[in-house]
Amino acid sequence: MQHQAYQPLLPVGNKYLQQKWDKASYDLHRRKVNSAKPAINTTPPRTFGHLALKLKKQKLEEEWAMKIQRENNMLREKISHIMKTTGAVDNRNVYSVKSLGTEKRQLEFLRITKDNEMILRRLTQCKSEYDRRSWHEDWLKTLKVMDSIARYPRGGANQQKVNHVEN
Template identity: 65%
Template sequence: MKKQKFQEQSMSKIQRENNMLLEKISHIMRTTGRIDNRNDYENKSLCREMQQQELLRITKDNQLILLRLTQCQPHYSIKDWHEDWLKTIKLMESIARYPRRVSQSYRDKARPVMKSSNTETEEKDSLHAEQSSHSSITHNGKRGV
């Protein structure tokens, strides 16, 4: 009987302590607790204001340069460059040992022409014939039979 009473008292004491600990833990979870260990120090730069002024100056300079670049006219003509390139292609074709098919595509891009369905089939046939004639050239530059 005494043993059972002693056990009940110890169990009630343990339960009461557990409830107190639970209350303390829940209070800490709801609030920040008793100890405040946050570091509220902010880094202070000695030349922060000077750095910001320098950044503003650089930004203004960049905007002025951008404005000047967008307003200036080009010194070179794209049309002249393109015409010069076409002349170069013609010269390359005139001195080349074998005809170049790449230059033909450049010439086609330079002079776009409206094509009908008949001319497309004729061009395909001529291109096929040209490719077959190029494939019959042997390594020494002579045509094979």
């Protein structure tokens, strides 16, 4: 605002000189602000070449690729050998399978078999506690009683059918 008169903050003898001094002081202040360096370092960290290249990792990957290539070559040679020859595979096992607990299992099986035979023998030799003949006689008596107290004779429907078919 150039058209207004300069008003110093403190009372002065000469406003023009005070304006000149204040402007010089302000310009100095602006130069200091522009040339000031930050108190905190905000620049990115330095990058080191040996960290970016990772030579060890490259070497391990090359060794791994060489190992895979070597195994692939071996497989290719085996397959070509099989293709050139008869291709027979030797898969016969001549050893016999042996179990450590075979004898114990066989002895236990024999013991259980003998126990079962003894129980069967006792069951077959044992005489029954129940008499089938007396049960049958009781049942016949029960049927006679049922016939005597029934309103309609037992088996009457069947006798009617038989009589109806004969007529």
